[in-house]
Amino acid sequence: MNEIRKFIDNISPLNNSDWNFFSSKLKKVKFDKNTTVLESGKIETKLSFISKGIIRLYIPKEETDLTFGFLFENEFVTAYDSLLTQSPSEYQIETLTETILWQISNKDLQEVYKRTNNGNIIGRKMAENMYLIKSKRELSLLSKTAEERYLDLFFDSPKLLQQIPLKYIASYIGVTPQALSRIRKRIT
Amino acid sequence: MNEIRKFIDNISPLNNSDWNFFSSKLKKVKFDKNTTVLESGKIETKLSFISKGIIRLYIPKEETDLTFGFLFENEFVTAYDSLLTQSPSEYQIETLTETILWQISNKDLQEVYKRTNNGNIIGRKMAENMYLIKSKRELSLLSKTAEERYLDLFFDSPKLLQQIPLKYIASYIGVTPQALSRIRKRIT
DNA sequence: CGCCGAGTTGAACTGAATCAAGAAACGTGG
DNA sequence: CCACGTTTCTTGATTCAGTTCAACTCGGCG
Numbered sequence A, B: 001m002n003e004i005r006k007f008i009d010n011i012s013p014l015n016n017s018d019w020n021f022f023s024s025k026l027k028k029v030k031f032d033k034n035t036t037v038l039e040s041g042k043i044e045t046k047l048s049f050i051s052k053g054i055i056r057l058y059i060p061k062e063e064t065d066l067t068f069g070f071l072f073e074n075e076f077v078t079a080y081d082s083l084l085t086q087s088p089s090e091y092q093i094e095t096l097t098e099t100i101l102w103q104i105s106n107k108d109l110q111e112v113y114k115r116t117n118n119g120n121i122i123g124r125k126m127a128e129n130m131y132l133i134k135s136k137r138e139l140s141l142l143s144k145t146a147e148e149r150y151l152d153l154f155f156d157s158p159k160l161l162q163q164i165p166l167k168y169i170a171s172y173i174g175v176t177p178q179a180l181s182r183i184r185k186r187i188t
Numbered sequence C: 001c002g003c004c005g006a007g008t009t010g011a012a013c014t015g016a017a018t019c020a021a022g023a024a025a026c027g028t029g030g
Numbered sequence D: 001c002c003a004c005g006t007t008t009c010t011t012g013a014t015t016c017a018g019t020t021c022a023a024c025t026c027g028g029c030g
Helices: A002-011 A016-024 A080-085 A106-115 A119-143 A146-156 A166-173 A177-187 B002-011 B016-024 B080-085 B106-115 B119-143 B146-156 B166-173 B177-187
Strands: A027-031 A036-038 A046-052 A055-059 A066-071 A092-095 A099-105 B027-031 B036-038 B046-052 B055-059 B066-071 B092-095 B099-105
Touching: A002 A016, A002 A046, A002 A119, A016 A106, A046 A106, A055 A166, A066 A166, A066 B119, A080 B119, A099 A106, A106 A119, A119 A146, A119 B066, A119 B080, A119 B119, A146 A166, A146 A177, A166 A177, B002 B016, B002 B046, B002 B119, B016 B106, B046 B106, B055 B166, B066 B166, B099 B106, B106 B119, B119 B146, B146 B166, B146 B177, B166 B177
Parallel strands: none
Antiparallel strands: A027 A099, A036 A092, A046 A099, A055 A066, A055 A092, B027 B099, B036 B092, B046 B099, B055 B066, B055 B092
């Protein structure tokens, strides 16, 4: 839980009473490897902090599904679109390794926004942060080649990448597994 | 100004005193056609509401620049990344037609967040909204063909499209003007 | 009138998709 | 702990959407 407070304080510091309120709402949950945390079509009701494990966010498709991100230890994960709009999630969330999450329900999160001093600020900063991530991604998709995107990802989390099957990375980068296999070959 | 209040009330209603505070900060500015509103490299200091006109958001590049969006009447426009991080903007903002903006400075906007009841909520909802837009765009770039993206755009704002040079639309869709010209030919 | 940028069209080229088949890694049951 | 089957990864051949380079047309404007 310590890590969670650190993460949040980094966004906007919480006083102890606010933190106590927030943390009292958190529930620890454990998931096996390759387990669905949120099924696409369901409405997202939780915000989760990854205490341990790796998570993939994707849209399941007939043939190959579309991967939108990998989340690691000490990051938050949620089907944010669905959480915000409270409509069925296109996205599905799945563990790639054994995973431990701390979860707060959307209901409780809204309470935090209302009841605590900094709740709304944190909510705003979180949304702003999510925006900045997507904005970067848009730029990457528009202006970079698949190879550059692979190298970026490799640069960001080299070790973690080794734990993720190539086909998922390919899907995140926006190419087929075959294409990524060739890119890899080319650059080594 | 009426339109601005309508827009904001749609996000989260403001009481009169909050609105008065906010609207007192707005300044009306007029721009000619093809005029730079924000130069890339400068820090964004304003949030602008488009009262009249069409605006293009892009990153200037040596050869062809990258277009990230078109904004129309009764929408907000800003180099949001730069506004949030207060670092130099990669993005440049330019009018495509004669344009009238209502602008509020970032400084005043922060005051609105602080001083008014709903300021933070609006700030949050605005960020959430910006996120949702980018999220949609990411999906479009990852899963759709250039042709599909063109049709989407056409479907969203058919009339407005006619006022935007093809080369900018091509850049938004992520192809060369030649390619878009052929797509157009193909689908008519 | 002549020029210039925008748009169209053509031809050659390229990166990635698709189809297909084989090799390697992985896990599950005997 | 090995054997088998399934899934993942690699490699090859073909196809395709889009790029690049280039030439030509059109419309507006000095």
